[in-house]
Amino acid sequence: MTTDTRLRLTLLGGYLGSGKTTWLRHQLHVGGFGPRVHVVVNEAAETPVDDALLVGAVGMTLLAGGCCCCAGRVDLVAALRGLCDARSRVSADEVRLERIVLETSGLADPAAIVDAIQSDPVLVNHIVIDETIVAVDALHALAQLATEPLGRRQVGAADRIVLTKTGACTPGALAMLRATLATLNGHASMAGAELGVEVAMAELPAGLVAAVLPDLTGEDARGPILPTQVVLPDGLDWSAFTLWLSALLYARGDDLVRVKGVVRTPAGRLLLQTVRKVVQSPEILPDQGENRSDDVIVFIGRGYRPDDLGRSLTRFLSGAARPA
Numbered sequence: 001m002t003t004d005t006r007l008r009l010t011l012l013g014g015y016l017g018s019g020k021t022t023w024l025r026h027q028l029h030v031g032g033f034g035p036r037v038h039v040v041v042n043e044a045a046e047t048p049v050d051d052a053l054l055v056g057a058v059g060m061t062l063l064a065g066g067c068c069c070c071a072g073r074v075d076l077v078a079a080l081r082g083l084c085d086a087r088s089r090v091s092a093d094e095v096r097l098e099r100i101v102l103e104t105s106g107l108a109d110p111a112a113i114v115d116a117i118q119s120d121p122v123l124v125n126h127i128v129i130d131e132t133i134v135a136v137d138a139l140h141a142l143a144q145l146a147t148e149p150l151g152r153r154q155v156g157a158a159d160r161i162v163l164t165k166t167g168a169c170t171p172g173a174l175a176m177l178r179a180t181l182a183t184l185n186g187h188a189s190m191a192g193a194e195l196g197v198e199v200a201m202a203e204l205p206a207g208l209v210a211a212v213l214p215d216l217t218g219e220d221a222r223g224p225i226l227p228t229q230v231v232l233p234d235g236l237d238w239s240a241f242t243l244w245l246s247a248l249l250y251a252r253g254d255d256l257v258r259v260k261g262v263v264r265t266p267a268g269r270l271l272l273q274t275v276r277k278v279v280q281s282p283e284i285l286p287d288q289g290e291n292r293s294d295d296v297i298v299f300i301g302r303g304y305r306p307d308d309l310g311r312s313l314t315r316f317l318s319g320a321a322r323p324a
């Protein structure tokens, strides 16, 4: 009997802001993937943030500026081939890499990534994808599934669904979401998590009715969801900026799916994050000296032109700077 010695790969997907990095960060902290793990993080935006949160992984490769299921596919294959090559140079009885965890961008279709790996003649001989985990945001998923075909494809690709933000959800809404996810993917296992820590979920009551999801097979007139970024001016007035952001989310929170970035303030480097209209309390990150990603905010959404947000902020700040 031969043993399969190929590298294992866990694919971690899920919609924008669904909690992939938070869950992975906790898993790495508790050693959930073992010691010989390498993390590959893909961010659709050119200015990455997730790598700052995942420092501490045994090794990490960052693929930023293109989603690996489409524009960034070639870079993904090259990065994975590089890891396989490095592993091949280490003999089987030495300490060598056992697992890759690939955190996809929130815009990725996991099935397309599986296809990219399995259709590559080198990777297919070196890597076995043993699980696709998909994070689902319990707070926003029903709204997403009602309007976003991508969200449904991600759920459909899962072997395991991790329901995040369960603490912020009522038991009734959570039960209905679980019943709805089961109609989209009957074979995936489901677990709950709060900030990465697994939480037990109650038995689903018998006869629970799933939400009725509209048909999304027609043309989507809203256009694609794309990342754009705004470079913050030197000496930014932090309160004026947060006021502008709150007004923007209030007015356009359904179009603006995700905002994230690191802002330098007198209090330190603040990680700023929003998912739809929910603004997370900023987290202070360690000071790492000059970082080219600081003071650049990534906005991911649709329904506006790339320059609109920067122009709106500039106008707002110049108005805020004038005495009333």
Ligand SMILES: Nc1nc2c(ncn2[C@@H]2O[C@H](COP(=O)(O)OP(=O)(O)OP(=O)(O)O)[C@@H](O)[C@H]2O)c(=O)[nH]1
Binding pocket: 014, 015, 016, 017, 018, 019, 020, 021, 022, 023, 050, 105, 106, 135, 164, 165, 166, 167, 168, 193, 194, 195, 196, 258, 260, 273, 274, 275, 280
């Ligand atoms: N309350 C609560 N907040 C969470 C949980 N998981 C994630 N969050 C918050 O949700 C926001 C998005 O979390 P991330 O882990 O960055 O999500 P992501 O899927 O990696 O985001 P993208 O890579 O941008 O798609 C952050 O503000 C997190 O703090 C959770 O289980 N509970």
